[in-house]
Amino acid sequence: MWSMILRRIGIGIVTMFAVSVIIFCGTRILPGDAAQIRLGQEATETNLAAFRKELGLDRPAHVQYFSWVKDTLSGDLGVSLASDVPVTDLIRDRYKNTLYVSAVTAVIGVPLSVLLGILAAMFPGGIYDRVVTFISVTLVSAPEFFLATLLVLIFAFYFNFTSAVVVGGVEGKTFLEILRHFFLPIMALCMIIAAQLIRMTRAAVLNVMSSPYVEMAILKGVPRKRIIMRHALFNAIGPIVNVIALNLAYLISGVVIIEVFFAYSGLATLMVQGVQTRDYNLIQVLGMLFCCVYIILMLIADIASIVSNPRLRHPR
């Protein structure tokens, strides 16, 4: 088992290097560069050249790449090309928003949806299953901005319970205040991930329920609840954990629409803005950060499925 985990970690590191090359090339393929975007209509050949030199964009591509790798490995993430502010400052201003929202969403959304999914799998075809399936399919198909608009309408305008957008910072707020601060985005994201997780959990558990050993258990008269909790669930953990990991990665890097709609600054919006301003340094750092989060989550998911599955734990 340990050798397997070590191998996974090794693969993860190789992946990160591969991704770093892809991101680096990807940013350079974009038309225009940071100097051009910053100077805009005032750009002339002379001031462009001067500005590029100042930003270090006049060096050959491979030199830029290796100096970036070297700086990153020594802990220097560089300065934003679009604003001369250290990239770490830009991230520091935003990572808390992303972290709070995704953590709270995960803590509330994941257990709840796994539970609902298992319950639905327990009595497939029953009224409860139908209702849950109906709601989750509806939520899966509803676009994020529609869901968000609906929530604003209900909670901000009808009940007047919260503000329509997230205003102000989180400094010095207690946990409950933060919860209220991010109430709408957390609610919207819970609904979005819950829809997927419920569907996946239900499908994974039902899949196991149709396997021969479960039929055996049914035949020998084990109660359904016990079959699911003791036998089916453990065997379904592998796929469920993988879906959870994918959803968590989405919460960190992919919630642009929710961030835009509720007007709080998070890492996903920062990435989009980085691309718009051709801020290579920022795109690269964020790209690696997202890649890192993804690899770590996947690693955890893999370990979880290995631990829960004896066949993987003791490979022949």
Added chain:
Amino acid sequence: MSNFKPKQVSFDDLNAIEKDNLLTAIRRGASRRDVLKMMGALGVTSAAAATGIFAGAKDAWAQTPKRGGRLVIAHDQHGPNDTLDPQLYTSTIDYTRGRMFYGSLVRLGPDLVPQPELAEAFEVSSDGKVWTFDLKKGVTFHDGSSMGPDDVVWTMSRHLGKESKSKAGSLVDYVTEWKKSGPNQVQAILESPNVDLPTILGTFHFKILKKDTTDFSKTVGTGPYRIKEFKPGVRSIGTPFEDYWGEGGYLDEIEMFGIGDPVARLNAFLNGDIQVMGNVTSKAIPQVESADGREIFSVPSGAYINIAARRDMAPGNNNDLVLALKHLMDRERVVKGVLKGQGGLGNDQPIGPAYADHCSDIPQRALDPEKAKFHLKKSGHTGPIEIVAAEVAPGSVEQALFLQREAKKIGLDVQVKKVTSDGYWGAVWLKAPLCVVSWNMRPTANVMMSLAFKGDAKWNETFYKSDKFDDLLVKSRAVTDPGPRKQMYCDMQEIIHNEYGCILPAHRNYVDGIASNVKGIPKVPLNAFGGAELPVGVWLDS
């Protein structure tokens, strides 16, 4: 001797309806004499009393700014490229934040005439080539150091030279040098005369910095608010600068950020999360108007949409055909239908009424199928005409569609080719024979016309060259005398109106939303938030 004294009646003694009537009258421009008459009708016969009432009412109307309160304002775009370096400003948020923290040599009012700010006086030499600015004494930066000529010279020199990164470099490219000419005086030496320089220095990019500022994350200015927080793309917060030299800086705190999504911005505004909202879309105007305690703050500006017909190639090289198109433009419909009344009629020349040098003597061109028919026949043109259009501004596509509709009625086939706005400026504009364009307002008529109408201008989008126009444009830069100046500017506007390929249906307003208790925003037409002048004088009524 009698100790009888006439009872002194003050404004406060009147009843609510009388007060209201009086205020309405004064708002409409009633003089002291008119008020005297009104008071006579109310039985107040003493002239002194009436005068007192008039003064009281006038004060009540002008409403002295109140101190205190917290204001949250949001415009559309912000991002990691938000900056505190004025020469790199790109967005309304940047401009407004700059107004909060910094000062300018001059300040522009609603009429765009430069008023003294950090320069208490300024004058031009008789040949128009040397501008002298006398600086205000006793102005301090937020760190307590005092502002002097060295700071001004250093700041202004950043905009000069070929390697300058300044976004506004081309506005002052005729300045060869800034120099200190006295203990409290600076001079700008010009290559060629330009009387517009002070007006230009009142715009966004020319905010005064402390000499040798390199770290723009901790910069200091002379503005009414000091930086409490600045996080690019997140928010900026200003708190009052206790040693501000002038009037202004009334609030305890101003918070400023961007909400890119128009629906989210409107939600936040209607829900009370923000008190000032930039860029209200025309669809949302009725919603804001019907909301309690929410108002539209609309400023007519010189910004415009137009169709540019290239005069150097077919079909625009035929002026009669262009005139036919000009007479086919339904301007009323663009202003009423698309801009929902938040704009003014365009007259086929860029210098709208918001400019100080606007010429009102040129008759307004209107939809006139008969004249269009006449010019079309005279042009001898046959066959279809293609206009390339993209959603570059509200109404930019509709103007072409309206033209198409009217043209069909007189048998002219206008085809509108709709393309995406992404990459439009590089791929279509200055290339297609006819295409739609959107322009922002510039601080002076001369800047606007030099930018897009001078024969050799990079952005002369109709590719028309008139020696008379170019000559007038350069000469008028040296003219301050109102009479000749007006004549010159009228001549230029008339040439554009009649000869250029600029079909210009409408000037659009800057439309913001403000809470009803937000006061003191001047209607400067150069940008949203009153030309980004909001921070200085804004205050909250209780």
